[in-house]
Amino acid sequence: MSRGKNVSGASLQTLCCCSVLLWGSSLVLAISPGTPVNPLMRCEYYNETLCMSTSNGSVPAGCRGTEECKPGENEKGNLCYILWQNSSSSLSIKLKGCWVGNNHECSKGKHCVVTRREPGVQLLFCCCEGDMCNVNLNPTAVVTANLPPTQAAPVRLAPRGPSTEAIVLSTLTPLLSMAVILALGYYLYRRHTLLGGGHFDEVPTAEPTPLPSPMMTPRALQLVEVKAQGRFGSVWKARYMSGFVAVKIFPIQDKSSWLVERDVYRLSQMKHENILEFLGAGKHGDSLDAEYWLITAYHELGSLCDFLKANLVTWGETLKIAESIACGLTHLHEELPATKLEPCKPVVAHRDFKSKNVLLKSDMTACIADFGLAVVFLLGTSPGEAHGQVGTRRYMAPEVLEGAINFNQEAFLRIDMYACGLVFWELVSRCSAQDGPVDEYTLPFEEEVGQHPTLEDMQEAVVHKKVRPKIKDLWRKHQGLSFLADTIEECWDHDAEARLSASCVQERVSYLYRKVPPPVKEKNVTATYVPVVDIKCALTPSVLLPPKESSM
Structure with missing residues (x-):
């Protein structure tokens, strides 16, 4: 795993721990500010303004x-408090309720005692400590505060008890804080591990190599x-x-298939x-919509399969397509030694090779x-849990159909x-070089098993009837096509080792x-094209048909 992924994982763990601690501490504060937890005290509540707001006497x-x-x-x-107005003739209570503060010396007991009295002040205030202690008012007793005589402590209007909005706010605040922290952690995690939360980075084969082109984004x-539509998605x-x-x-x-294909493309010397x-x-999108x-x-020409359905190919095009397919498979199947710039390239088996997966x-x-089913053979490792019976039924080899694969x-x-032999057969079947009319395109085994064969159909035809x-x-009347036909037959030999x-x-x-x-005049074929040939298959100038590979 890359260093960025390790860092992001540790960061996410730290953020999660911090968010849990913050949520826990915030929730404790929301429920009770002190330790041990004391039950909430009750006070009598009264608001003269509200009580006088109706004119019908109710x-x-x-x-x-x-x-x-x-x-x-x-x-x-x-604390509980009373705010009242004192005149020569009467005493009028204005407010009663809970008082939260520490600006006053309050009496302890069942009565609310006046804490201070200033000359000329008609609004008076008292507070007390005790459940429902502000039910009764004792305006005659005065507790002298230890304050300078000229200093009058400011009187704060007592807040009402906790409203529904306050309770909801105090409960949701820690939860929202935790959600924000988790969202931040998830963003950092995606940035390190998922190519930037909807950004599509070019993935270098070696991590220190700088990106060769600007970052792709969904908006771009x-x-x-x-x-095209397939079992693993759409193109x-x-x-x-x-x-x-x-x-x-x-x-x-189908994330696993995406991961396999991405990792195959990222292999060293894969280009x-x-x-x-x-x-x-x-990755594009979040959650279930990802x-x-x-x-x-x-x-633009699409797959070889689709092209052959609508077009014939000349002899030159047949050779060009066949050779480039063989070159691609050779590169895929061979192990390349390390260079000064890149590590060695491992052997890769495609496992779903067909004309639909060949593009022109x-x-x-x-x-x-399409490397979603590919297997990479890293040096000194086995294919692991690679399932043997995968791929498209029509193109499955006999040993795959009968479940007799050696996992090497x-x-x-x-x-x-x-x-590959079946794909070459499709190609030759649409070549215009044959002496006679060219048939419409058909899939391999379409005449034998139809367009939608079952696994049992293929087993019966390929394994049992061969x-x-x-x-x-x-x-056979065209020298080149006849030679390709022999090559095709040797590719699909029932004996895998042959x-x-x-x-x-x-x-x-x-x-x-x-x-x-x-012919030089053929379209898409240049007269100067000369393939590089290294005849390891023992082809001789006098004999076009070579011996079997096993005898070379």
């Missing part, structure tokens, strides 16, 4: 009664249209700055012209996409090569480029 509600006293912070405690990405065409990108959106329940270009990844976005280069660039070369690196790579898509006689490797397929197609070159 006493309005709320002008007299009993209230409970709640002391404030740093105050002396619970404008989703235009859905281009959108999106506008970014002056161009377009592809945004693959995973629902929250390759025949691997879909990765631009960034991040989505996980993965941003890649956008290719504008120059008619291919790049491999070579076995997973051979599974990819079986699927059926494969039909190699047409017309293909299948060709990706590097061998790449070398065969490169050799074929020289042996049966495309």
Whole structure:
């Protein structure tokens, strides 16, 4: 785990502890300011103004009664008071209630005794300590305060008892404080671990490497249209700055697939012209509405599957697509040593290779996409809990269909090569170089099991009957197509160990480029294109059909 994640985790723990302590202390203060907790004292309440507010002679509600006293912070405690007006003829009580303060010396007992009397002052005040002690007034007894004779302590109007609003406020304040602190902690956590809470950073292969381009944000990405729907989400065409990108959106329940694909793209030395270009990844939204976005280069031609449904391919385009597919698989399957700039690249098995996961660039070369089910073979480790029976049923190898996989690196790579043979079959079936009419596009095994086969259908056809898509006689009349047909058959061999490797397929197609070159006039094929060939598969100039890889 990165250093940023460790820091953010510790910060979040600290903030959570602080918020709990703050909430606890605030709640204690809201309930009782002193220790030990004393019951609230009651005082008689009276408000002359309220009691005189009606003209029909009735006493309005709320002008007299009993209230409970709640002391404030740093105050002396619970007191009762009376404020009255004294004239020569009568004594008129103005206010009664709870008094919170420590500016007066108050009597202790059952009566409210006048604490001071100033000449010429008609409003008089007294306070006392004791439950309902302000019921009775004793204006004759005077307690002399230890104050200078010229100094009169200011008289504060006594507050009423705690209202409903005050109680709600005192209860919610600590809770809101805790919520704010937790929200701050969550923000810091997201900033460190989730690429900035809706920001999509380019993810460097090595952490110290600076980001090569500005940060992507949701506001900078404008989703235009859905281009594809799959089991792990949808792929959108999106506008970014002056161009377009592809945004693959995973629902929250498929986060694990998003993590796998993101981590595969982030592998050291993973960048390759025949691997879909990765631009960034991040979380968008919060809570149950959260989505996980993965941003890649956008290719207008779409997948090889969709392209072949609507278009034929020339011989030159067939070679170009086939070789770039083989190059991409070779890069994926090989381990690259460390360089001065990057660590070594581990072996990666795709595990869901099919024509839908091959994208065509504008120059008619291919790049491999969708690594949500990929397995990375780090040096000295096993595939772990990788489930064997995954992928698309139609493209599953016989050993996958019957659940007889050896969970080792070579076995997973051979599974990819079986699927590669099926993709090459799709490509050749739509090549215009064959001598005769070209059939409409069909999926592998569509004639045998239909468009929606069950697992049992595929097991019966592939494992028990050992059926494969039909190699047409017309293909054998074209030297290049015939050679590709033999390569296809060796890729989907029932015996996994007899299948060709990706590097061998790449070398065969490169050799074929020289042996049966495309016409120079063909579109999307340049006359100067010469593939690099390293014939490890023992191809000879005189014989196009090589021996099996196992005998080389």
